[in-house]
Amino acid sequence: MLAFRPIYIIMVREFKRFFRQKGRFFSALARPLIWLFVIGSGLAQIVQAPDRFSYKQFIFPGILGMVVLFQSMLSSLSTVYDREFGIVRLLLVAPITKLTVVIGKIASGSFLATTQGVILLILAPFLGIKIGFVQLLSMLIFLILTAIAISSLGMLIATQMNSLENFAGVMNFVIFPMFFLSGGLYPVKLLPKALQAIVYINPLTYGIDLFKHTLLPEIYRTGRGTDFPVEFDIFMLLLFTLITASLAVVFFNREGKLVLLGRRPRG
Amino acid sequence: MTAIEVKDLVKKYDSITAVNGISLEVKSGEFFGFLGPNGAGKTTTIHILCTLLKPTSGSAKVNGYDCVTQALQVRSSIGLVFQETTLDRELSVYENLLFNCYLYNLKKKVAEARIDEILEVSGLKDRKHHSIMKLSGGMRRNLDIARGILHRPKILFLDEPTIGLDPQARIHIWDFINKLRKQEAMTVFLTTHYMEEAEKCDRIGIIDHGRLIALGTPAELKRMIKGDVIHLRTTRDLEIEQMIQKQFQLSTKRTPEGIFLEVDSGEAFIPLLFKTFGDQIQAININRPSLNDVFLHLTGREFK
Ligand SMILES: Nc1ncnc2c1ncn2[C@@H]1O[C@H](COP(=O)(O)OP(=O)(O)OP(=O)(O)O)[C@@H](O)[C@H]1O
Numbered sequence: 001m002l003a004f005r006p007i008y009i010i011m012v013r014e015f016k017r018f019f020r021q022k023g024r025f026f027s028a029l030a031r032p033l034i035w036l037f038v039i040g041s042g043l044a045q046i047v048q049a050p051d052r053f054s055y056k057q058f059i060f061p062g063i064l065g066m067v068v069l070f071q072s073m074l075s076s077l078s079t080v081y082d083r084e085f086g087i088v089r090l091l092l093v094a095p096i097t098k099l100t101v102v103i104g105k106i107a108s109g110s111f112l113a114t115t116q117g118v119i120l121l122i123l124a125p126f127l128g129i130k131i132g133f134v135q136l137l138s139m140l141i142f143l144i145l146t147a148i149a150i151s152s153l154g155m156l157i158a159t160q161m162n163s164l165e166n167f168a169g170v171m172n173f174v175i176f177p178m179f180f181l182s183g184g185l186y187p188v189k190l191l192p193k194a195l196q197a198i199v200y201i202n203p204l205t206y207g208i209d210l211f212k213h214t215l216l217p218e219i220y221r222t223g224r225g226t227d228f229p230v231e232f233d234i235f236m237l238l239l240f241t242l243i244t245a246s247l248a249v250v251f252f253n254r255e256g257k258l259v260l261l262g263r264r265p266r267g
Numbered sequence: 268m269t270a271i272e273v274k275d276l277v278k279k280y281d282s283i284t285a286v287n288g289i290s291l292e293v294k295s296g297e298f299f300g301f302l303g304p305n306g307a308g309k310t311t312t313i314h315i316l317c318t319l320l321k322p323t324s325g326s327a328k329v330n331g332y333d334c335v336t337q338a339l340q341v342r343s344s345i346g347l348v349f350q351e352t353t354l355d356r357e358l359s360v361y362e363n364l365l366f367n368c369y370l371y372n373l374k375k376k377v378a379e380a381r382i383d384e385i386l387e388v389s390g391l392k393d394r395k396h397h398s399i400m401k402l403s404g405g406m407r408r409n410l411d412i413a414r415g416i417l418h419r420p421k422i423l424f425l426d427e428p429t430i431g432l433d434p435q436a437r438i439h440i441w442d443f444i445n446k447l448r449k450q451e452a453m454t455v456f457l458t459t460h461y462m463e464e465a466e467k468c469d470r471i472g473i474i475d476h477g478r479l480i481a482l483g484t485p486a487e488l489k490r491m492i493k494g495d496v497i498h499l500r501t502t503r504d505l506e507i508e509q510m511i512q513k514q515f516q517l518s519t520k521r522t523p524e525g526i527f528l529e530v531d532s533g534e535a536f537i538p539l540l541f542k543t544f545g546d547q548i549q550a551i552n553i554n555r556p557s558l559n560d561v562f563l564h565l566t567g568r569e570f571k
């Protein structure tokens with residue numbers, strides 16, 4: 001059912017492409033810094049951080065979440081690009097299952113996203129957030145769980161996209177709302193009730209909640225920080241992953257759609 | 268042994284019937300050519316055989332496995348070179364090849380050996396670490412094909428391997444295909460809309476509008492036309508065609524290229540033509556029947 005080597009090589013390819021596309025690489029590097037130091041500084045004037053915390057400290061888990069969100073989504077959505085260049089057809093004609101392909105793609109995005117999250121953790125001490133071995137290990141696990149959940153959602157979205165032209169739509173109607181409605185930038189309680197509902201079906205909410213538990217444990221149950229118990233966050237992420245990943249496998253290449261869309265003149 | 272077995276295969280897209288009841292068999296080791304004009308249904312048929320599309324009805328077996336219910340087994344026993352290239356432009360020649368080796372679960376050592384071997388045969392040895400972007404169209408096509416056989420498939424499907432290439436590059440591709448056939452003893456199923464290429468196959472099927480309209484060796488197919496084919500260009504094709512039909516009781520075909528006549532003996536017939544239409548004939552040609560004439564004979568249209 002599952003083959004290791006194909007998954008491995010799908011990941012290797014994603015990695016090489018990430019480092020070769022200089023634009024992708026540098027924007028991945030710059031995005032969190034811009035949010036933390038430029039936008040974060042501005043928002044700090046408006047939004048009050050919970051007692052005893054600076055606003056930068058408060059949004060740091062949210063920025064980690066953003067890094068995971070963007071990388072996981074972009075990697076998964078690159079399946080649409082792969083389709084336009086025929087790579088998906090190559091995968092479809094190889095003796096591997098759809099499950100293997102989908103897991104390979106999810107693993108690729110999750111690996112890149114987690115790596116970026118871990119690298120960003122280097123900044124934590126400079127913001128006055130202490131990280132010991134236990135925190136580092138928990139963060140690693142939580143980053144992976146979050147990345148997998150979002151990559152799975154990304155794969156599900158990719159199966160529904162006909163071309164990269166819809167990319168801007170996904171950016172505006174999925175990626176940005178997920179970021180803003182995750183409790184990462186401001187406490188969820190500040191939002192109107194209707195929007196809070198979206199927060200609760202957003203996997204990023206639970207990921208960022210886990211990051212807050214680990215990095216800012218003092219704000220647990222202060223009403224202005226974390227909102228759920230750790231076990232619940234983990235449960236929600238796993239549930240979300242299970243649902244979206246299964247649907248992605250089901251919808252992947254339904255009715256030979258990927259084969260047909262992949263047909264383009266040779267260039 | 269039978270390599271490919273197709274029965275009453277039908278594939279409908281919403282309004283179009285791309286494949287309309289094709290049945291054929293290809294024997295193990297055979298070099299089979301699928302000849303047909305644009306949109307005839309060649310690619311659709313190949314995609315069904317390679318399990319990428321499901322047939323609307325009918326059945327297809329490849330290497331004894333059912334293309335719908337045993338897709339995985341079919342896929343591990345075949346190689347497919349798509350009509351459009353599927354090379355990854357962001358990877359090098361070697362990386363593209365390695366990607367495929369791993370998809371087919373080859374171990375690293377085996378993969379490396381196969382890659383070196385195939386680079387040698389395809390003439391791309393000194394390009395191993397080049398980016399795809401630096402290869403010519405012909406080289407890319409060679410690489411596409413090389414990649415299709417890394418896992419030593421029993422059947423290789425080639426969908427228009429030489430389309431869009433210049434004659435020099437086409438010769439190279441054919442050398443490569445011939446070498447591979449000698450080396451690997453595999454069945455090759457090739458689609459083309461070049462007559463000259465179809466001539467090189469052991470057996471060909473001619474497909475038009477989703478139907479198989481002829482099946483046999485190139486020689487057998489050409490025997491469908493008894494004698495010679497005369498190709499006539501005149502000042503007034505329409506009238507002259509009708510007059511020829513009346514006067515000689517011949518079946519004729521008229522295309523924008525002129526009038527085509529099938530006659531028992533071209534040499535004997537030309538003087539007769541000149542006697543009647545001498546001043547209106549602009550050019551005249553006698554040919555042994557080609558596959559193009561066969562196609563014309565069967566469909567009333569010229570190929571392409
Ligand atoms: N996804 C699709 N949806 C609708 N019609 C399609 C689709 N793909 C192919 N067709 C139609 O099916 C018919 C057969 O197409 P196919 O690509 O199999 O032909 P072909 O013989 O490979 O042609 P070519 O020589 O141009 O490659 C054509 O009429 C084509 O327009």
Ligand SMILES: [Mg+2]
Nearest residue numbers: 309310311350
């Ligand atoms: Mg085709």
